[in-house]
Amino acid sequence: MGKHPVKEMPLWERYAGQFPVRQHLTYLNHAAVAPLCKPAADAMKALADDCLQFGSLHYDRWMAAYEGLRIAAARLIGADRSEIALVKNTSEGIATVAMGLDWKPGDRMVGFQEEFPANLFPWKKLEERGVHVTWLSVNDPLDRIDEACRGARLLSISFVQFLSGYRAPLTAIGEICHRHGCLFMVDAIQGLGAFPVDVRASRIHALAADGHKWLLGPEGCGILYIDRALQDRVEPVEFGWTNVAHYADYASRDMSLRADAGRYECGTLNTIGCFGLQAAIEFLLEVGVANIAGVVQNLGDRIAAGVIAKGYETLHARTPETGAGIVSFRKAGQEAGDIVRKLRAEGITAAPRAGWVRTSPHFYIRPEDIDRMLDLLP
Secondary structure (H helix, E strand, O other): OOOOOOOOOOHHHHOHHHOHHHHOOEEOEOOOOOOOOHHHHHHHHHHHHHHHHHOOOOHHHHHHHHHHHHHHHHHHHOOOHHHEEEEOOHHHHHHHHHHHOOOOOOOEEEEEOOOOHHHOHHHHHHHHOOOEEEEEOOOOOHHHHHHHHOOOOEEEEEOEOOOOOOEOOHHHHHHHHHHHOOEEEEEOOOOEOOEOOOOOOOOOOEEEEEOOOOOOOOOOOEEEEEOHHHHHHOOOOOOOHHHEOOOOOOOOOOOOEOOOHHHHOOOOOOHHHHHHHHHHHHHHHHHOHHHHHHHHHHHHHHHHHHHHHOOOEEOOOOOOOOOOOOEEEEOOOOOHHHHHHHHHHOOEEOEEEOOEEEEEOOOOOOHHHHHHHHHHOO
8 A cells, every 4th residue: 555645744833943932922023023033043142152252253253144144145036145235224225226326306216105114215305306206006007117117217116015015016017127227126125035036037126125024033134135237326325444345454545345235335234133134044045935935925815814704804905916924904993003902912913003903924823823813803
C-alpha cells in the first residue's frame, strides 16, 4: 500500500517559535508597528551586549551589517546593492527624491488623494514651488492614470494604501510611466515583506520603506531604493560626512559623492536598527515572500468575509489582485474606538483609524485567531 502524502505544516505553525508575541496577544496591527520577529530581536540584543562589553572594538561587524542589509534589501526587491541607501524611515526616503530632483515651476507630477501624509506632504510642498500636481484617486481606472502621466515628470503611489488596504497594480502603472517617460516612485511600507515586489519588472525608479511594519523589524531604520540611472539626477538633500566618496578619510576635503546610493546617507547610521532589519529581511527571504503573500491574502479575505457576514461594511472591496493584509471595517451605531478597546481587553490588537476598525494580520497569525476576533465583534 502506498503511503499517504505528508501534509505540509502551515507557515503559522512552522514559524511559531519566531514570534513570542503569540504567547500574549493576537496581533492584528502590523500596519501600525509590528512585533519584532525573533531573529531581529536576537540580532539587536547581541549588538547591545557587545557594545556593553566591548564598545566599538568590533566595528568591522557594524560595517558588515550595513553591507548585509543593503544586500538583503536588494534581494528582496530585485535590485542591486548599489541602489540601496539606508535611511531613518519612509518619509526620509520619499523626501530625498521629492526634494532632490531639479523641479522647475510649471513641471507636473501625479499624486493620489488617499495617501498617508508621508507620501502626500512632500508633493504639497512642491506645489508651493510652482509644481503642478494632478491629484487622482487610487480608485481611478488605469486609463485615467495613463492620461494623467502624459507630460508628467513623476508619479508616486503606495504599494498598499494605509487605510483601505488597496494594493496597487505596480507593474501596470510602471508600464504606463515607462511609456510616457515618467518617473515611478513607490511608498512600499504597507506591502513590502508581505507581497513580492520586483523593481525591474515593475519599472520602479525609486522605492522607500521603513522596517517596523510588514518587514517585522525595528522602527527608525528603513531602505531607499534609487535606480542607478536616476542617482545622478537626485541631489542629496541632507549633506554630511558620509555622503562623500572618501568619507573614511577624515582629513580629506574632497566632496565628490559616493558612486552608489550611499550618497544619500548623511552621517552615522542607526547601527542597532541595521542589525535588526538585516536579520528581519533575511528571515523573510528564508520564509519566502511569495509564500507569505498567499497566507496574508487569505487571512485578509477571512476577516472581510467575516465582518460582512456580521453586518459591517469594508472600506475596500477585495479582489485577488487588489487585496492585501489590511482590512478596515465599520458598522453604523458602533464606535471604532469602542470595538478596538473591547478587542484589546481580550488580548487582540487592532487600530481605530478615521472611524474604521483597521486590522492587519501577518502570516504567523492562525485562522482560528481570526475567527475568535470575529466572534467578539458586536
